Amino acid sequence: METNGTPTFIQQMEDHGVLVSPEGIGNAAHGLPKVLVTMGSDSDLPLMMKAVDTLRYEFGIPCLVQINSVHRDLRTMMRHIENLPPSVQVIIACAGGAAHLPGNIADLRADLPVIGVPRDLGALKGIDALLSMVQMPEGAPVAVMAIGDAGAVNAAIHAAKELAIADPAIRERLQLYAEKRKAKVRQQNQTLENKLESYS
Ligand code: AIR
Numbered sequence: 304m305e306t307n308g309t310p311t312f313i314q315q316m317e318d319h320g321v322l323v324s325p326e327g328i329g330n331a332a333h334g335l336p337k338v339l340v341t342m343g344s345d346s347d348l349p350l351m352m353k354a355v356d357t358l359r360y361e362f363g364i365p366c367l368v369q370i371n372s373v374h375r376d377l378r379t380m381m382r383h384i385e386n387l388p389p390s391v392q393v394i395i396a397c398a399g400g401a402a403h404l405p406g407n408i409a410d411l412r413a414d415l416p417v418i419g420v421p422r423d424l425g426a427l428k429g430i431d432a433l434l435s436m437v438q439m440p441e442g443a444p445v446a447v448m449a450i451g452d453a454g455a456v457n458a459a460i461h462a463a464k465e466l467a468i469a470d471p472a473i474r475e476r477l478q479l480y481a482e483k484r485k486a487k488v489r490q491q492n493q494t495l496e497n498k499l500e501s502y503s
Contacts, residue, residue: 318386320369325359334365335390338462341383341408343372343398347422350455351397354420357459362476364463367391373403380404384411391415393462396445397455399424402432409443416446416465418458423451 320339324332338358342351351368358364367388371380384394394415396405399422409417421432429450437447446461448454460480467474 318383319388320367320383322365323355323359323368324365325363332365336365336367336388337390337392337466338364338366338459339369339387339391339394340366341369341371341394341396341404343370343374343402343404345370347397347399350422350452351395351420353452353455354395354397354459354462357456358462361480362459362463362473364466364473371396371404373398373407374401377407380407381411384408387412387415393418393465395420395458395462397422397458398435399429399432400427400435402435405436405445405447406439406443409439409445413443417444418461419445419447420454420458421447421450 320341321329322332322334322336323340324334326333340351340355340358342348355366355368358366369383371383373380387394392415394405394408394412395418396408397420398404402419402421405417405419419436421429421436423429424432433447433450436445439445448457448461460477463473463477467477
């Protein structure tokens with residue numbers, strides 16, 4: 304689908320993935336993407352929407368979402384990752400099983416931090432994905448999160464922390480997010496006596 308080696312407009316759109324922001328998805332989204340959220344298959348989407356929704360609703364960060372499989376279409380993945388829009392500053396990559404996507408991206412993009420999310424899948428329930436991501440050789444680091452839901456949410460928070468270094472508005476939203484977490488523990492203590500009663 305290339306004309307004389309130059310990507311067509313449609314190919315460029317496909318190459319960049321789908322923009323998601325607090326306002327909406329695709330044409331309804333606003334702003335420049337700061338994070339790429341990529342995954343090996345659309346079957347990873349229910350997990351990775353936890354990262355996408357944390358980015359957009361908690362921190363107001365627009366992101367690109369894109370499927371990239373290093374075991375099913377390595378060449379397309381390489382083209383996508385080498386041609387990301389320059390506004391993208393952090394990459395979150397999820398895969399299940401033999402999960403080489405974040406490690407391969409870390410090699411392709413020496414300039415961007417890569418955060419890995421191992422999917423809890425199959426016979427080994429994510430241990431395989433975790434080990435594939437975390438045991439990178441020296442020189443190409445991947446910041447690997449926990450397996451599953453907590454890892455997906457933490458990937459978004461970690462990405463926000465990286466962006467906050469140069470963005471005071473995101474730093475402020477991170478503080479608010481931490482306050483909400485503290486309020487939750489406070490609220491658990493306030494209702495603790497009633498809960499204890501139910502055990503007596
Ligand atoms: N996967 C796809 N290409 C390489 C890998 N590791 C992963 C996907 C998904 C799992 O294989 O990230 O977690 C199963 O994919 P599917 O499409 O069979 O549901």
